[in-house]
Amino acid sequence: MPPVPRLFNTADGSNTGSESFDATNFGPSCIQTQLPVDEISEDCLTVNIFKPSNTVVGNSTNLLPVMIWFYGGGFIIGRSSRYDATPLVTRSITRGTPTIVVSVNYRMGPLGFPRGEDVTRKFEEGSPILNLGLEDNIAAIEWVKQHIEAFGGDPDKITAFGESAGAVSLEILILNDRIRGLAKGVIMESTGSLPMVSPSNPQANDIWNNFIAAVPSCRDKPESTVDCLRTVTTSDIIQAYNTAGLFFNTSGQDWLPVIAGDLLPNFPSTLKPKQGAVDAVLIGSNLDEGTLLAPQTINSSQPIKELILSSPPSPPNASPAEREVQLEKLEAVANQVLEFYPNDPSLGAPFGTGNDTFGLDPEYKRYAAVATDFILLGPRRYLVNEQLLKASIPTFSYLFADQDAVPVPDFVNVTHSSEIFYVFGDLEVMTPTARKLSSTMMDYWISFANSLSPNDLSGNARPFWPEYSSSNPLLLRLDGQGTTTIRDDFRENQTAIFNRDPAIFTH
Numbered sequence: 001m002p003p004v005p006r007l008f009n010t011a012d013g014s015n016t017g018s019e020s021f022d023a024t025n026f027g028p029s030c031i032q033t034q035l036p037v038d039e040i041s042e043d044c045l046t047v048n049i050f051k052p053s054n055t056v057v058g059n060s061t062n063l064l065p066v067m068i069w070f071y072g073g074g075f076i077i078g079r080s081s082r083y084d085a086t087p088l089v090t091r092s093i094t095r096g097t098p099t100i101v102v103s104v105n106y107r108m109g110p111l112g113f114p115r116g117e118d119v120t121r122k123f124e125e126g127s128p129i130l131n132l133g134l135e136d137n138i139a140a141i142e143w144v145k146q147h148i149e150a151f152g153g154d155p156d157k158i159t160a161f162g163e164s165a166g167a168v169s170l171e172i173l174i175l176n177d178r179i180r181g182l183a184k185g186v187i188m189e190s191t192g193s194l195p196m197v198s199p200s201n202p203q204a205n206d207i208w209n210n211f212i213a214a215v216p217s218c219r220d221k222p223e224s225t226v227d228c229l230r231t232v233t234t235s236d237i238i239q240a241y242n243t244a245g246l247f248f249n250t251s252g253q254d255w256l257p258v259i260a261g262d263l264l265p266n267f268p269s270t271l272k273p274k275q276g277a278v279d280a281v282l283i284g285s286n287l288d289e290g291t292l293l294a295p296q297t298i299n300s301s302q303p304i305k306e307l308i309l310s311s312p313p314s315p316p317n318a319s320p321a322e323r324e325v326q327l328e329k330l331e332a333v334a335n336q337v338l339e340f341y342p343n344d345p346s347l348g349a350p351f352g353t354g355n356d357t358f359g360l361d362p363e364y365k366r367y368a369a370v371a372t373d374f375i376l377l378g379p380r381r382y383l384v385n386e387q388l389l390k391a392s393i394p395t396f397s398y399l400f401a402d403q404d405a406v407p408v409p410d411f412v413n414v415t416h417s418s419e420i421f422y423v424f425g426d427l428e429v430m431t432p433t434a435r436k437l438s439s440t441m442m443d444y445w446i447s448f449a450n451s452l453s454p455n456d457l458s459g460n461a462r463p464f465w466p467e468y469s470s471s472n473p474l475l476l477r478l479d480g481q482g483t484t485t486i487r488d489d490f491r492e493n494q495t496a497i498f499n500r501d502p503a504i505f506t507h
Contacts (some may be wrong), residue, residue: 007230008114010128010135011045013143020340029079030107031238032468033247038175042234044105045136047143050085055152063154068102068144068183070137072164072190072417075113075255076246080105087425091442095459099452100153102144106136106169109246109403111237113255115199115341116208119223123199123260129226130199131263137169141182159449161187167283168192168257171383174278174393175271176263185452187445188283188417189423191381193507196267198316199258214243259316267314269382269502273391280452281388282445284398284475285380287414290371296411299361304370308334311505317477329504333497340494341370350413358411374505376416378495381488382502389470394455396454397468397488404434419478433480436460441478 006458029039056062069085071078085101092099106112112133117127141177145155147195160183162170167188173179174186197204213219215236218228229237231361246255257264265271295303314326341347348365349372357365380397388395400419407414407428421427422438430438443459454465454476463483465476473488498505 007042007111008122008127008129008132008226011091011139012144013139026081027105029081029265030105031111031234031241032077032079032108033241034077034277035079037235037238039056042111042237044107044269045139046080046105047140048080048085048103049100049101049151050089050146051100051151051153052089052093054420055098057150057152059152060149062152063149063157064098064100064152065157065159066100066102066144066148066153066155067445067449068141068158068160068435069101070106070160070162070166070169071103071494072162072166073108075133075165076109078108080166083420084426085424087320088144088423088442088446091425091439091459093445095443095446096473097446097456097458098306099446099449100148100151102148104137104140106132106133106140109241109255110208110211112136113257114195114226115201115204115258116209116212116225117200117205118223119208120198120200120260122226129186130260131257134169134172134257134263138173138182141179145182156184157449158183159185159187161189161445161449163189163417167434168194172257172264174273174281175387176265177274177277178263180274180277184279185448186278186281187448188281189419190285190289190376191283191383192285192376193268193288193378193382193502193505194256194375195253195310195312195506196256196259196264197312197506199260201312201316203413204258205310211240211244211246213238252428266316267503268388269507271387273387273393273485275391275393277391278393280394280396280448282396282398282448282454283380283384283388284400284419284478285376286416286418287352287399287401288372288412289376289416290349290368290373291412293371293375294349294364294368296360296364298363298367300363301343301366303363304337304341304367305334307367307370307374308337308505314504314506316506326504329501333504336497337370337374340497342365350411350415353410353413355372356410358409360411364411373491373495374498377491378498379502379507381495382499384468385470385473386499389468394452396448396465396476397474398465398476398478400478402434402437402478404480422478431480437478437483438481442482444476 028041030044080103345362349368422441440460444454447456466474
C-alpha cells in the first residue's frame with residue numbers, strides 16, 4: 001500500500017507483495033513531530049488486524065463483523081499504534097458476538113494535505129495530489145473489504161469508526177458518497193466543523209511556503225516544490241516538519257482537507273448525502289468538548305470574536321465584494337454570540353460546575369462553551385438534522401458525560417476525546433462505575449457493528465437507545481452515574497446561531 005518512493009501519490013492496495021514479514025508488531029507511524037525518528041516513516045500506510053484467536057479462516061459461512069478505526073489528531077498527528085483493540089475484541093467474545101477490529105494509518109500534515117500554488121497547478125494538470133489523507137482512508141477500507149475474508153472477516157459487514165479528525169474524514173466520505181458499498185455502518189465520535197479553504201487560498205499558499213522554506217534544497221524553487229520534495233530524503237522532510245513548527249495545537253487549522261475535486265467539492269455543510277450512502281450512523285459528542293480548545297490565559301471576550309471573525313473566505317474563491325458581505329455577516333454573528341453566551345461562569349464549560357472558575361478568568365468558561373457549540377455540538381446537530389435524516393439514514397446519537405473519563409484538571413472535565421478510553425477499554429484509573437460504563441459502551445458499539453443497532457440483547461443489561469428523529473430528537477446520555485435518554489434541545493437557541501448559515505464560517 002505505501003506510496004514510497006512516489007511521494008504525493010495516492011496509495012495503491014492492489015499489490016500486497018509476496019514477502020513474509022513480522023506482523024506481530026505495529027508498523028511505523030506516518031511522518032509527524034513529537035515521535036522518535038525511528039518510529040515514523042513515509043512507508044507508513046499499514047493495516048493492523050485484531051481478531052479472536054479461534055477465528056475459523058476459510059469458512060465463508062461463519063464470517064465475523066469488522067470494525068475499522070480511524071484516529072484523530074487534527075490531521076497533523078495521530079497513529080494507529082496508540083490504540084490497542086484487544087479489550088474491544090475480548091469484549092466482543094465475552095458477549096458472544098465475536099468481532100474483528102482493524103486500525104489503519106493515514107498521511108497527515110504537508111504529506112497528507114498539501115496545498116499552495118504549485119500543488120494546485122499539479123492538481124489542475126491531472127495529478128491526484130490533494131487530500132491524500134482522505135484517499136488513504138478510502139484505500140484502507142477498500143483493502144479491508146478485498147482481503148478481510150482471509151482473516152475470517154465479513155467484507156459485507158464492515159463498520160468504519162473514528163474520532164475527531166478520523167470522524168471528520170468519515171463524515172466527508174458519507175457526504176461525497178465515496179463510502180457507499182465499502183462500509184454498511186459508520187460511527188463518528190466528536191466529528192466537528194473546521195474552516196476549510198481552497199488549495200490556492202493565499203493563507204494556504206503561505207502555509208505551504210513556510211514548510212518549503214524549512215527544506216533547504218527546495219526553498220528557492222517555488223515553481224517546482226512538489227518535484228523537489230520528491231528528491232529529498234525522509235530525514236530532510238522530518239527535519240522540515242520540526243523546523244516549520246508543525247506541532248499539534250488546539251487552534252491549529254493549517255493542514256485540514258481542502259476544497260477541491262470530487263472528494264470535497266464544497267464546504268461540508270453544503271453537501272447533501274444520498275439515500276443509502278450508508279445503512280446506519282451512530283454519532284455523538286462530549287459534554288465539555290471545548291475546554292480542550294480554550295486558552296487558559298484568556299481574560300476578555302476578544303478571542304471569542306476572533307474565533308468567529310477568523311473564518312476564511314466564503315465561497316472558497318470569494319471576490320472582494322463577496323468577502324466584504326461575509327465579514328459583515330460574521331461581525332453580526334460575533335455580536336450575537338456575545339449576547340447569547342454572557343460572561344456568567346454558571347453557564348460556561350465545563351458545564352454544570354456552577355460559579356467555580358477553577359482559578360481562571362470567567363472568560364475561560366465562556367470561550368469553552370462557545371467552542372463546544374460552534375465547533376462540535378452545533379455541527380453534530382446540523383449533520384444529523386440537515387443532512388443524515390434528510391437522506392433517510394437511520395441515526396443514533398449520544399452525549400458522553402462521564403466525569404471519571406481521564407485524570408485531567410477540573411477545568412477540563414469531560415473534554416474532547418474523553419470517550420475513546422471507554423470505547424477501547426483503556427482507562428488508566430478505572431473506578432467501578434467507569435469500568436461498567438466502558439463495558440456498556442463497548443456493548444453498544446459492538447452491537448451496532450453486528451446489527452446496525454446498538455440494542456442487541458448481548459452483554460450488559462443496558463438502557464434502550466432510541467433512534468434519533470426530527471420529531472423526537474433523543475440522545476443517549478452516557479454517564480457512569482446513570483445512563484439516560486434526554487432530548488437534544490439544550491442550548492438550542494445558541495447552536496441555532498451557528499447552524500443558520502454554516503457556510504459563512506467555511507464549515
